[in-house]
Amino acid sequence: MYLMDDITRDGNPVLRKVAQKVTFPLSKENKQLADDMMEYLVNSQDPVLGQKYGLRAGVGLAAPQVxxxxxxxxxxxPNLEEPDQxxxxxxxxNPVIVSQSVQVTALGEGEGCLSVDEDVAGYVPRANKITIKYDDFDGNSQTLKLKGYPAIVCQHEIDHLNGYLFYDKINKSQPMKIDDSAIIIE
Incomplete structure (x- = not known):
């Protein structure tokens, strides 16, 4: 089980590398990696387990982060209106964003990251709608269309696979400036 000490922190070069494509059939190690990453997310969102193991709650975890x-x-x-859902x-x-909307969205409170210990204020502009091509566990190509919060989360994680951190996208001179037509998710 991953704990906070297992999370790679900002400054480690692995977070700035482009991740290697996964080959199929999946190795035993990659299957275990997938299980362990999901287990961390499930445990971190459980208030009892999160507190017991000192886990920061996460909604996404990319392999470079471990x-x-x-x-x-x-x-x-989780669903923002019904957190139990x-x-x-x-x-x-091997996810790749193959199309995205021009409509921009951002989280009102900004983004956080398990690999970044300090809060970094500012809007992180993201596409409101995206289409992702990815491989399933059997190596079959799949397509996923997302919008709003789930799209933001997936863009954040795909950025990790390409060597970017969320704060790279914040306007350095005016962190709280974003397009007037942007959808702000609270």
């Missing part, structure tokens, strides 16, 4: 430079990310996205629970292998 020191593995492979193109795999797990997401566990899950909007998206899956592991994306």
């Amino acid at each position: 020191g593995e430079s492979v193109a795999m990310a797990s997401v566990l996205v 899950i909007d998206l629970k899956m592991t994306l292998i």
Whole structure:
């Protein structure tokens, strides 16, 4: 089980590398990696287990965040209106955003990251709608269309696979400035 000490922190070079494409059939190690990443997310969102193990709650975890430079990310996205409901629970292998809307969205409170210990204020502009191509556990190509919060989470995780951190996208001179037509998710 991953604990906070297992999370790779900002400054580690693995977070700035482009992750290697995963090959099929999946290795035993990559299957375990996927299981372990999802287990962290499930445990971190459980108030009892999160407190017991000192876990920061997460909605996504990419392999580089646990020191593995492979193109795999797990997401566990709760519904913002009904937190007991899950909007998206899956592991994306070799995900690529193949299309995105011009409509911009951002989280009103900004984004956070398990690999970044300090708060970094500012809007992180993201596409409101995206289409992702990814491989499932059998190596079959799949397509996923997302919008709003789940789209933001997946863009954040795919950024990790390409060597970017969320704060790279914040306007450095005016962190709280964003397009007037942007959808702000509170």
